[in-house]
Amino acid sequence: MKHRARIPAWLATAAALLSALCALAADRPTLKAGVFEPPRAAPELSLDASTGGTLSLAGYRGKVVLLGFGFTSCPEVCPTTLAVLAQARKRLGPQADQVQVVYVTVDPERDSADRMRAYLKGFDPTFVGGTGTPAQLAAARKNYGVMAERKNIGNTYTVGHSSSVYLIDRQGLLRGMMPYGRLPDDYVHDVRALLSE
Template sequence: MKRLAAALLFALPLAASADALKSGEFSPPRMAPDFTLQGSTGKPLKLSDYRGKVVALGFGFTSCPAVCPTTLAELAAVKTKLGAQGKDFQVVYVTVDPARDTAERMRAYLTAFDPTFVGATGLDAQLAAVRKDYGVTSTRTGSGANYGFNHSSFVYLIDRSGKLRALSPYGRAVDDVAHDVRVLLNQ
């Protein structure tokens, strides 16, 4: 009996840590600011329409040379790792470059990573308000047709009830992000 009790005392912290998020947590969790923008599907995209799913919300642009495609490829790998649970995981990608990123361009770009990924674009003022709500910075660099952006590269993980739960930095291991999404899916 003593051995069983000792084994349980040792196992409890391990079990508890299996449910812990590996990314930075919002403590306490709070509602994700809602927004409505033009979706890459051609219809309005309202973040709260994805309640019931775990959402990975990112910001970037289709002409991004490195960070954005890497992040989206990693999120596609996360979805693959989720298997059947992947149907309850939604990637929403908000542009920081509305001048180039039309709904059609975003749809073509995101579909290359996963056909279920959706993008959002809109007017400069609309997008600036969303970036402000999420604390996202975005600065245009360069000039002419080859301009780019320096921008925040975090991915926000939003639970099924619409609450901000975790902030995953660029370069977080796919297995760690998949773990966090699974934790949120199983709650």
């Protein structure tokens, strides 16, 4: 007499769970940015906003947030990144209102809220900057794994820093990290993919 192999209940449950997770992942849009899998809650910010008041990511729930770190005295990387983000926002057309660019300084000594507001306005008047105490900003960088290092140059200094942009979806989940040097259309593609969910 032949005996059928019996599948343990735990194995059947695990297989069903794995199948469900694969189906969920398959439903997610393909991003050009590096993805966080699984997505996780984006660490909250509580900083001084360039628009006045407190900068909090929770205040932008329902929008896709593009979060970067930099400083107003940056000679090349930051203005390049902000110009790309401004171009991407223009190319989004009517969907641009569903996107918020947030730029957090790595140079609290020079970057007041007023200075950040004036600087960001030159790229796009909707961009919001964040500043605060050195301790507050260090905590924000740590939460996002951002490196920043002051480098003295004669009587002044610059700041070497991570230059990727984080993509946060409308539910406040960290979904992707776009490396420096990508084109506006890459951002447009990913923002539209996240808005389509």
